[in-house]
Structures are given as structure tokens and as C-alpha cells.
Amino acid sequence: MLAEMIERLLDRHLDEAAQAKARNGEWLPELWAEVEEMGLPLALLTEEQGGFGLSFAEAGEALRLLGKHAMPLPVAETMAANQLLANAGLPLAEGAAGLARGDHLTVTQGTLKGTLERVAWGENLDCLALAVGDTLYRVPRSGWSLAEAGTALNFHPRPALAIDWTVDASAPLPYCPLAAGATVRAFQIAGALEACLDLTLEHTATRVQFGKPLQKNQVVQHELAKLAGELACTTAAADLAGEALARGDLRGVAAGSLRAREAAGNGAAIATQMHGAIGFTREHRLHLYTTALWTWRDEFGGQVMWAKLLGQAALEAGEAGYWPMVTEL
Amino acid sequence: MSAIPFPAPPADSAEVIALRAEFRAFLDQQLGHRTPRQRSDNWYGFSRAFSLAMGQAGYLGMTWPKQYGGHERTAFERYVVVEESLAYGAPVGAHWIADRQSGPSIIKFGTEEQRETILPRIARGELAFGIGMSEPDSGSDLAATRTKAVRDGDLYRVTGTKVWTSFAHEADYVILFCRTSGTPADRHQGTSQLLVDLKNTPGLTIRPIIDLAGQHHFNEMHFEDAAVPAKNLLGAEGDGWNQVMSELAFERSGPERFLSSIELMYQLIAMLQGKDSDAAQITIGRLTAQLAVLRRLSRSVAAMLQDKQDAGLQAAIVKDVGAVWEQVLPDVARTLVDAEADPRTQAAYAGVLANIVHNAPSWSLRGGTREILRGIIARGLGTR
Numbered sequence: 021m022l023a024e025m026i027e028r029l030l031d032r033h034l035d036e037a038a039q040a041k042a043r044n045g046e047w048l049p050e051l052w053a054e055v056e057e058m059g060l061p062l063a064l065l066t067e068e069q070g071g072f073g074l075s076f077a078e079a080g081e082a083l084r085l086l087g088k089h090a091m092p093l094p095v096a097e098t099m100a101a102n103q104l105l106a107n108a109g110l111p112l113a114e115g116a117a118g119l120a121r122g123d124h125l126t127v128t129q130g131t132l133k134g135t136l137e138r139v140a141w142g143e144n145l146d147c148l149a150l151a152v153g154d155t156l157y158r159v160p161r162s163g164w165s166l167a168e169a170g171t172a173l174n175f176h177p178r179p180a181l182a183i184d185w186t187v188d189a190s191a192p193l194p195y196c197p198l199a200a201g202a203t204v205r206a207f208q209i210a211g212a213l214e215a216c217l218d219l220t221l222e223h224t225a226t227r228v229q230f231g232k233p234l235q236k237n238q239v240v241q242h243e244l245a246k247l248a249g250e251l252a253c254t255t256a257a258a259d260l261a262g263e264a265l266a267r268g269d270l271r272g273v274a275a276g277s278l279r280a281r282e283a284a285g286n287g288a289a290i291a292t293q294m295h296g297a298i299g300f301t302r303e304h305r306l307h308l309y310t311t312a313l314w315t316w317r318d319e320f321g322g323q324v325m326w327a328k329l330l331g332q333a334a335l336e337a338g339e340a341g342y343w344p345m346v347t348e349l
Numbered sequence: 350m351s352a353i354p355f356p357a358p359p360a361d362s363a364e365v366i367a368l369r370a371e372f373r374a375f376l377d378q379q380l381g382h383r384t385p386r387q388r389s390d391n392w393y394g395f396s397r398a399f400s401l402a403m404g405q406a407g408y409l410g411m412t413w414p415k416q417y418g419g420h421e422r423t424a425f426e427r428y429v430v431v432e433e434s435l436a437y438g439a440p441v442g443a444h445w446i447a448d449r450q451s452g453p454s455i456i457k458f459g460t461e462e463q464r465e466t467i468l469p470r471i472a473r474g475e476l477a478f479g480i481g482m483s484e485p486d487s488g489s490d491l492a493a494t495r496t497k498a499v500r501d502g503d504l505y506r507v508t509g510t511k512v513w514t515s516f517a518h519e520a521d522y523v524i525l526f527c528r529t530s531g532t533p534a535d536r537h538q539g540t541s542q543l544l545v546d547l548k549n550t551p552g553l554t555i556r557p558i559i560d561l562a563g564q565h566h567f568n569e570m571h572f573e574d575a576a577v578p579a580k581n582l583l584g585a586e587g588d589g590w591n592q593v594m595s596e597l598a599f600e601r602s603g604p605e606r607f608l609s610s611i612e613l614m615y616q617l618i619a620m621l622q623g624k625d626s627d628a629a630q631i632t633i634g635r636l637t638a639q640l641a642v643l644r645r646l647s648r649s650v651a652a653m654l655q656d657k658q659d660a661g662l663q664a665a666i667v668k669d670v671g672a673v674w675e676q677v678l679p680d681v682a683r684t685l686v687d688a689e690a691d692p693r694t695q696a697a698y699a700g701v702l703a704n705i706v707h708n709a710p711s712w713s714l715r716g717g718t719r720e721i722l723r724g725i726i727a728r729g730l731g732t733r
Contacts (some may be wrong), residue, residue, distance in 0.1 A: 188484065214352050221351050221730060241727035248726055249670045251352055252663075256645045257638075277637035317390055324631055331634030339619040343436040344610070347369070349641040 022063065022074065023081045029054055030089040039308060042092030043175040047144045052116065055095055061113065064103040071106075080262060083332030084255075085205055087099035087211025087316075092176060094140045095120065096204040101149040105202055107149050108191040110158040119197040119320070125152050125183060132157060132185045135167050138178040140319075142166070150183075158189040170305040174311035195265065199273045201320030203265045206258035206280035208315055212309045213251045213283060219306055220247060240294060247290045254283040260349065272349045274330040281326075284317035318345050351730060353662055359425070367377045369429050370419075370613035375406060376437045386700040388438025388613035392596075392605050393566055393708070395455035395519055397477075403441075404474025413456060418469030424655035428604070428648065432595030435608040442516055447471040450599040451524055452524065456591050458584035463544065467522070468529060479514045480600075481525035481545065482593065489721050491593065492536040494655075496527040496572065498543060503579050507552070507572040517555050517568035519549055525577075527591050529586050540589030544581040549604065551576055560705035594661075599615045602650050602664040607643045607671030609712050610678045613705045614640075616698045617682045629685055636674075637683065643671050662729040672713040679706045689703050 035053045040049060055061065064079055065071020065174040074082070094116050101117035118139045125134030131151070139148070143166055148159040163185030170178040221244065221264050224235035234240050257279035264272020290311040300305045317323070337345040358430040372507075379402055388392070403409050413419020431449075434441050452471045455463055470476045487493040496509025507559035512522060523545050531539035547555065552575030577692035582641065583591060614636065621629040646667050680704060690703035713719040727733060 094689040097712075115494065146515040152538045185477050188479055217351050221732070224732070225392075235732040238724070241732050242720070244730055244732060245669065245723035245726035248351075248353055248730055252355055252646060252666050253642050255352065255669060256649070257354060257642045260642060262644050272641075274634065275638040275641040282635070282638075323635075324627075327628065327631040327634030327638070329634065330637050331630030331632065334633045334637045335618055335622050335630065337618075338622055338686075342615055342618055346637065346640060347432075349637075349644075 021330075023085055025058055026060070026085045027084060027089075029058060030085070032209065033236065034089060034091065034150040035095035039090065039092060045171075045177045047141070052093055055093065056115075059236040060095055061098045061102055061117075064099045065106050069106040070112075070288050075193055076259075076262060076266070080259060083212065083329075084211035084258070087312070087339070088215045090212065090215070094145070096208055097140055097201065099121075100200040100204045101197070102222060102260060103150045104156065104194065104197055105158055108196040110156065110189055110191050112147075113146045116144060118145045118148045118150075119201045120148055121151045121198050122148065122183070123152055124180055125135070125150075127152070127187060130187050132159070132163070132183055132187050134183055136164075136181045136183060136232070137183050138170050138172075138319075141177055141317060142179040142181045143177065148181075149197055152191050153330030154193050155190050156187070156193040156197075157185075157187060159183060159185050172315040174308070174315045176315070182226065188290075195268055198321040199265055202326065203258070203261040203273055205316045205320055206254070206261045206277050209280045209284045210254040210258045212245075212287055212313050212316075213254050213287045214259050215309050216287055216306065216313075217244075217251050219309075220244065220291045220294045225280040227296075234294070235297075240296045243290050243293060243304070247287055247294075248288040250283040250290070254280045257283070264349065269349070271333045272331055275349050277321075277325060278326050278330065280288060281317040281323050288313045350370045353666060353729060355646055355649040355663055356646065356652050356656075358652045364412075365425055367427055369433060370427055372408065372430055372525035373437075374562065376433065376439060380437065380439055383438070384695070385612055385616055385697040386695070386704065387440075389610075389701040390440065390444055391435060391609050391612065393437050393438025393515065393517055394438070395477075396440040397443050397474075399440050400474035400477070402474070403444060404658070405673060408467065409444055410452060410472030413452065413472065417456070417464050418472035424651050425648075428651040430682040432604040432608065432644070435605055436611055438612050440626060443477045443519070444474050444577075446480060446515075446520075447476055447522075449597045449603060450480075451478035451522070452591060453599050454524060454596045455544075456465075457595060458542075458588070459544075460580070460584075462580065463583070465640065467507060467544070475620065476522060477516060477520035479517045479520045479523040479547070479568075481511045481514060481523040481527075483511065483513045485510055485512055487533075489718055491526070492540075492590065493533050494526055495530055495533055496525065496541060498525075498529050498577065498654075500529070500542065500579065503580070504581045505577045505579055507543070507545075507575040507577055509572050511570040511572075512558065512567070514568045514570055515566045517547060518557065518565070521550050522546060523570070524583060524596070526589055531590070536539060536676075537590035539585045539587060540581040540593075541697075542589050542592050543577050543704055544583055545577055546581075558712075560707075562704070597717065598659070598661045598664060601668045601722075602654065604644065604647045604671075605638055606638070606712075606716070607647070607674050610675040611663060613678050613701050616701045617686065620686050620688075620698055620717050628683075631687055636678070637673055643674060645658060646670070648701045649686070649719070662726065665722045665729075666724045668716065669705075669726065672719060675712055676709045679709060 067073035167180040169184040261276025410419040478627040498505040527539040
């Protein structure tokens with residue numbers, strides 16, 4: 021139901037012109053208005069919190085669709101930020117929201133100060149769900165200014181923000197915003213990889229070389245099989261991260277997130293290679309997905325941070341405790 | 350649209366959680382004395398005593414009907430026993446093939462007499478099975494099989510050669526894939542399967558094939574006008590291809606397709622513990638993430654089997670991705686620890702590493718080569 025609504029909305033309002041605008045750093049107010057109209061920013065909230073009360077599978081499907089259509093606006097982040105704010109008992113965003121951790125920020129005499137690096141669409145957000153230590157702050161747009169421009173690999177804005185805000189909305193942190201962000205990114209990566217597989221199957225079926233469609237070559241078939249394997253792993257990885265987030269297990273979030281980050285690179289490489297030169301252009305849609313995959317795989321804590329977290333847990337579990345730990349993930 | 354669907358595995362039930370604890374205690378009690386090097390033999394370890402203990406405790410034929418000695422438990426409960434056996438490096442060889450594929454094939458295709466005489470003995474851990482599929486000229490191309498069985502009154506007269514039959518020198522039976530009419534040019538047509546008693550078949554000679562590690566697991570089975578009772582025909586004559594494809598789906602579906610080298614992971618962790626190395630933490634973290642996701646996919650396959658769905662395509666993906674994981678492990682280990690592997694040492698790390706390096710190449714060959722599996726997956730994507 022929600023999935024169909026999202027598909028319809030994106031078919032109608034997300035065209036190549038809109039993608040080009042977003043690549044130029046321009047916000048898409050009409051598309052955002054449609055997103056709000058549908059209630060998507062509240063989609064991950066329970067019914068008691070004013071949300072849709074989606075099942076785990078429905079929520080995952082919605083997030084995957086955002087990836088599958090290369091949604092250029094921070095919808096997934098807003099969904100996750102509102103979920104975090106609601107769980108902390110803080111007011112929800114009145115527009116788009118960002119998720120961040122800023123342990124280097126300082127609170128002096130009630131004022132939160134410091135620079136937050138690379139916040140997606142930072143100048144266009146209504147508020148930030150920002151964790152500093154064990155506290156979650158709801159920072160409104162008036163609480164920051166642009167420190168420095170920044171650009172993601174898919175050319176969407178990732179500015180650094182100078183926070184200077186008199187704290188008036190904070191609560192104990194329910195869970196880490198990086199874990200929430202890494203989890204929604206895993207679902208988006210799964211969606212984008214599904215689009216990559218669809219496009220690659222279509223291209224290799226219709227592109228004829230040496231008198232036959234590319235996909236009649238065994239060597240091409242084997243690459244398609246590997247891409248399907250990466251996609252299967254990513255879909256499972258996103259679910260694994262989502263379930264772990266719900267029970268507050270950062271090791272499980274790390275496991276799911278890491279595997280999705282890895283698949284983003286592996287899958288983008290196979291899809292591009294199978295498209296040949298056209299996959300390296302802006303004339304073909306594939307770039308929307310490959311550049312998004314390269315962007316998303318490094319966000320909300322990088323591969324190194326999450327791998328160290330999980331690796332430390334595994335090494336602490338030791339020779340005898342390793343397998344029992346794996347069965348808990 | 351094109352994604353190959355893996356249903357989410359259900360959360361562990363109270364029964365499954367209790368079974369896991371109970372079975373871990375059983376393994377400790379039965380096998381607690383074994384060394385890392387012994388454990389690293391994983392599913393190619395063979396112990397009649399252990400298989401009998403498994404049978405006695407009710408851990409074999411777990412999903413089968415009680416009337417055939419089974420225990421009518423869920424596919425998930427069996428999955429727990431299988432994955433915990435492998436994670437422990439238990440010597441499962443004397444029941445492995447019978448419990449995984451031969452028994453289920455007999456349930457699906459066998460006569461009532463075959464079910465009643467054979468299945469209870471498998472469930473008690475008394476009968477070991479081998480696989481009679483590959484031939485010298487028919488490996489991945491199974492339909493090119495040449496071994497011929499000719500009906501002669503109450504007998505089939507079997508002539509031909511099978512290879513790579515693990516434990517044929519120890520086992521009691523094989524299910525023999527052979528041609529009962531026509532020629533290899535007929536491909537899938539005219540093939541059948543026979544239950545062959547390895548201890549009592551005149552005209553059958555079993556010869557070892559020593560692997561590169563110097564070990565005797567494989568055998569060649571040579572049939573020269575060998576007499577097999579006609580009542581040992583599995584199911585209907587001519588149904589062999591359908592049966593063998595079904596059997597291969599059982600063979601490909603389990604967690605043995607990524608846990609073969611798990612002991613090396615344990616020993617690697619033992620070597621790196623307390624070293625406070627970034628490289629070690631990052632690498633172990635990435636390997637663990639890959640393993641956790643493989644395990645989830647494998648549990649999805651178990652969920653599909655529980656619901657009687659065809660999981661052939663999903664099983665091919667798990668085996669393809671899983672074999673890469675278990676094979677790459679020794680190479681990754683070598684980026685973290687300098688050690689010369691030694692096949693005869695008692696030292697845990699060097700001995701386990703040697704065993705894994707020697708055996709890893711076979712993991713993308715058995716049960717369908719990597720190339721065959723990728724062909725199956727590509728067909729599932731609609732490319733052929």
C-alpha cells in the first residue's frame with residue numbers, strides 16, 4: 021500500500037530534470053511538499069506517536085524504494101530523525117531533518133557550539149537530531165549557519181555547519197543517530213542495487229554484440245549472478261541491521277551496515293562494467309545509482325569505524341565465544 | 350522485480366533457543382576433548398561412535414515422520430543442530446550425507462519397503478551413505494552419465510565407473526545415478542537411481558583416490574556386471590534426472606557451504622586477541638559481517654524448506670557466496686599473521702591453517718562447481 025504510493029509519487033514527480041537540479045545543489049520544494057503530503061516523514065513512528073505503525077517489512081520496503089528511485093532529498097534521514105526524536109520525547113521536525121553525532125561539540129553556559137562536518141542538505145533542513153555524548157539535542161534551523169560548502173559523490177550538498185545554539189530542547193539519547201543513519205542507508209543501498217540489477221539485466225538483454233545479446237555470453241551471465249548475490253546479501257544485511265537497531269545491538273547494526281557498504285562498491289563496479297561505456301555517462305540512468313552508492317557507503321560512520329566496533333567485539337569474545345556471538349547477531 | 354527473494358527468517362522460538370543450549374552441551378560432552386586440528390576437519394571427519402550418539406540422542410532424521418524413526422521437528426530445529434555441529438567441527442561424516450540428502454530422497458521417492466528398512470537405521474546413526482553421481486567423463490555434465498544398469502529378472506546388472514565418492518570405503522550405501530535405457534546422447538531421458546549396498550554387491554570394486562593433502566576421502570567405484578536387486582530401484586525407472594536435481598537442492602542448501610573453514614577463524618582470533626591492532630579489528634569485523642549475513646541468508650533457505658517452497662535458486666546463491674567466504678579466509682589470515690602452515694604439526698594455528706589451505710580448493714567444486722551455480726543463478730534471472 022505505502023510502497024505503491026511511494027512508487028506513484030516518484031514516477032510522477034521525480035524526473036531527470038529534478039535529478040539535475042538536485043545535482044546542482046538546488047532543493048526541490050514541490051517534491052518535498054508531496055513527500056510531506058504523503059506523511060512519509062512520520063512513516064517510521066508508531067501509531068501512538070502519530071505515525072503509520074508500519075510493520076518492520078513495510079518500513080524496510082519504503083526505505084528500499086527511496087534507494088531504488090535514487091530519491092535525491094533527505095527523506096530517509098528525516099524518517100529516521102523523527103523516529104529518534106519521538107523516542108526521546110522531543111518535538112518532531114517541521115520539515116526535513118538531519119541526523120548527526122557531534123561528540124566534539126561543547127555546551128558552555130547553555131550554549132551548544134562547534135562545527136558539524138558534512139550534513140546532507142544541511143542548509144535546507146528544519147532541524148537536526150544531534151547527539152553529543154549521552155544527550156540528544158533537537159537543534160532548529162536558527163541554531164546553525166553555513167561553515168563551509170561540501171559536495172557528495174552524487175553532487176548533493178554536504179555542507180559543514182557552524183552550530184551556535186542556546187539549548188532549549190534536549191533529552192537523554194535513546195540510541196545512536198549514526199546507527200539509525202547507517203541502518204537507513206543499508207536499506208537505500210539495497211534499493212539502489214536492485215535498480216542496478218534491473219538496469220543491467222535490461223541492458224545486457226537488449227544490447228547486441230557479435231551477433232547476440234550480451235547476456236547470452238557465459239562470462240556476462242556469471243557477472244549477473246555475482247550482482248544478484250551482492251543484492252541478496254545487501255537485502256539481508258539491511259534487515260539484519262534494522263532488527264539489531266530495534267533491540268539496541270550496535271554489533272548487529274555494524275554487521276549489516278558493513279556488508280551493505282561493501283556490496284555498494286562491488287555491485288556498482290559490476291553494473292558499470294556490464295553497461296560498457298554508456299554506464300560511465302550521464303546519458304544513462306545508471307550513474308544516479310552508482311554515484312549514490314559511492315556516497316551512501318561512507319556515511320554515518322565509515323567502514324573503518326563500524327568494522328573496528330564489530331572486530332573488537334569479536335576479538336573480545338575470543339576463540340570459544342566467537343560462534344555464540346555470531347548466532348546473536 | 351529481478352531480485353531473487355529471500356524471505357526473512359523467523360526469530361528463534363523458545364524451543365529453538367532451548368535446543369541450541371541443549372545441543373551445545375551434548376557436543377561439549379561428546380567431543381570436548383578434540384584438538385583444533387581435529388575440529389578443522391569439519392564435515393569430512395568420520396566417526397561411527399559420534400553418529401550413533403547423535404542418533405541415540407534424537408538428532409538425526411529430525412524432520413522425518415515418526416513412523417520411519419524420525420522426530421517430526423521443524424526445519425529450523427534441524428538447522429540449529431546442523432550449524433552447531435559444523436561450528437563445533439564435529440565429525441559428522443558417518444551420518445552427514447544420509448541425513449542431509451539420501452534419507453530425504455528416500456522419503457520423497459522410495460518404496461514403502463525402502464523407507465521402512467533404511468530410514469530408521471539412518472535415524473539411529475547406523476547407516477552411512479555416499480553419493481554416486483560423478484563419473485570420469487561426467488562431472489558437471491551429469492546428464493552425460495554412462496554407468497549402465499540393465500534389467501535381468503530380479504536384478505539390475507550394473508557396469509560403469511563412479512568417482513569422487515567420499516567415504517565409499519567406509520559407508521554402507523550409495524544412491525547410484527545411472528542409465529537404465531538409451532545412450533548418453535539421450536541426456537536426461539532414461540536415467541534412474543539405485544540403492545547400492547556397498548558391503549554386499551558382487552562385481553563392485555572400491556579403490557581409493559588420494560587427495561592433494563594425502564588423505565583418503567574420495568574413492569572410485571568400479572561396477573563390472575555388478576548385481577543389484579531390482580527392488581533397490583529408487584522410485585520409478587526413468588525418473589533419475591528429476592530425483593537427482595531434487596537431491597542436489599538438499600545438498601546445496603545448508604550452512605556447510607560457508608562454515609568449512611570456521612576453525613581457522615577461531616584460531617585467527619586466538620592469535621590476534623589482545624594485540625590492539627587496527628588492521629586485525631577491521632579485518633575481523635568485515636569477515637564477521639560477511640559471515641552474519643551469510644548465516645541469515647542460509648536461515649532464509651531453511652525457512653523456505655520449512656514452508657515446502659523450492660529454494661534451489663536461493664541455495665545456489667548461498668553456496669556461491671558462501672564458498673567465496675570460506676575459501677578466502679586463509680588468504681585473509683595470511684595478511685594478519687605470519688606463520689608457515691604445517692600439515693603434521695600439533696601447533697593449533699599452523700596445523701589448522703595447513704588443513705584449510707589444503708582443502709579449500711574443493712569447496713567451490715563439490716555439490717556443483719562455482720561455474721555451474723552461477724549458470725543456475727543466471728538462468729533464474731531469466732538470461733537463458
